[in-house]
Amino acid sequence: MTRYFTQDHEWIEVDGDTATVGITDYAQGQLGDIVFVEVPDAGASVTKGGDAAVVESVKAASDVYSPVTGTVTEGNPALADDPALVNTAPEGDGWFFKLTIADKGELDGLMDEAAYKAFCDTL
Amino acid sequence: MSESEEIIEPETLPLDGWHRARGARMVPFAGYEMPIQYEGILAEHEWTRSHAGLFDVSHMGQLEVSGEDATEALEALLPIDLSTLKPGRQRYSLLLDENGGVLDDLMVTNAGERFYLVVNGATKWDDIAHLREHLPDDITLNHLADDALLALQGPEAAEVLGQLGLEPANSGPRVADMAFMDAVEFGWNGVPLRVSRSGYTGEDGFEISVPADQAEALAEALCAQPEVKPIGLGARDSLRLEAGLPLYGHDLSPGTSPVEAGLTFGINKRRRSEGGFPGAERIQRELAEGTKRHWVGLALEGRMAAREGADVYAGDDKVGTVTSGGFSPTLGHPIAMAYVDAAHAGEGTALELEVRGKRLPARVVPTPFVPHRYHRKGAAK
Secondary structure (H helix, E strand, O other): OEEEEOOOOEEEEEEOOEEEEEEOHHHHHHHOOEEEEEOOOOOOEEOEOOEEEEEEEOOOEEEEEEOOOEEEEEEOOHHHHOOOHHHHOOOOOOOOEEEEEOOHHHHHHOEOHHHHHHHHHOO | OOOOOOOOOOEOOOOHHHHHHOOOEEEEEOOEEEEEEOOOHHHHHHHHHHOEEEEEOOOOEEEEEEOOOHHHHHHOOOOOOHHHOOOOEEEEEEEEOOOOOEEEEEEEEEOOOEEEEEEOOOOHHHHHHHHHHHOOOOOEEEEOOOEEEEEEEOOOHHHHHHOOOOEEOOOOOOHHHOOOOEEEEEEEOOEEEEEEOOOOOOOOEEEEEEEHHHHHHHHHHHHOOOOEEEOOHHHHHHHHHHOOOOOEOOOEOOOOOOOOOOOHHHOOHHHHHHOOOOOHHHHHHHHHHOOOEEEEEEEEOOOOOOOOOOEEEEOOEEEEEEEEEEEEOOOOEEEEEEEEEHHHOOOOOEEEEEEOOEEEEEEEEOOOOOOOOOOOOOOOO
């Protein structure tokens, strides 16, 4: 399995044609306490760079974009009861949704972990 | 992920380095770099509700108005009755334009020979220009730009401030004997402090004006006590929302009248009948006849919040707009404030708020959402 990152602070872990998407530890740190997450339903179509989920802190709502185009297979049900999972385990149990990837070529422009870390250091 | 931030060139406040040393995340607000949070909004919110939170509100404008006819001069611009505001007392008031629209909300203190005004940070330069233009030439207006302003808020605030060893300057009351809206000048190790028992969190607490070069020493002395933690603007906003208090530029603007905003307590009885302040005609008419819309509190189900700008619906009809909204840490669900057509403003009315194309069920509820805990004179402890 390979993990990629976007400049909008999403991560995507790819396993064959399927993948899991969440926001990075850097992103949750910037947002602060997460009190609500809206994840897409199974069957929803998402496009690369398009709105896919919403994450709300006490102060503000932020859009989460899909790193690739595809069809959602599952939104993380655990976030409904415990949105703070995004703070405590952003790159683990706090994942947002799983999807079937339409075009694996879209992964080419994404960063690997080292490149993402270097990117965050410039912010 | 997307987050938009205003691009401005912010100035730094006297406690800038102190905030950063304590791990604050700084953001531009009202023209200044301000601490939005230290350890997290939820923890800071809860700390203030149960202990004592120290807020840096030095961005706010502190003004001094003096001169022989200062009382009449202020009454010509504010709907306040200064004959009933005794020396050593503070009161909420409003700066109004000719149409009765709100230019700012502010606190006025009668300090005996002068009045102190605390105005909002984002509007202070406009307020100063407005006051200079409209106050008579023999009235002196000083911008006390060399004073910082700290707010100590929460149920342990009085005990903490009492332990600092403040000496009343003019045989005024001691900290423990001050009631809500009392304003007293103290000396603290030779440093002059202007202290009022007030704030904007709904909790008991104090606002403390201190010379800017002594602000860090005071903040350090307060935070050396285990009951006190520094609190950022994020929690200040969630606290004031739970307290049902308006935020200028969001819930109040020149497009809103104080009557529809439910701020008639800021227009004193004598002034209501006599008028003689900007916009008096409209305000007197609205007091007599009512207004078409009212500012109301809304409680939402679930956890998804409605924020400023969300439309309010009754069935297919748009009946209002949210002016402030967010998650209430104390209540555990979202709350909002909105202007709503009078026919739909009654307590218990079921409405819907539109957020990202979804309709969220909401109900008109009384404010404050979380009861105020001001230390009122004569009230049982």
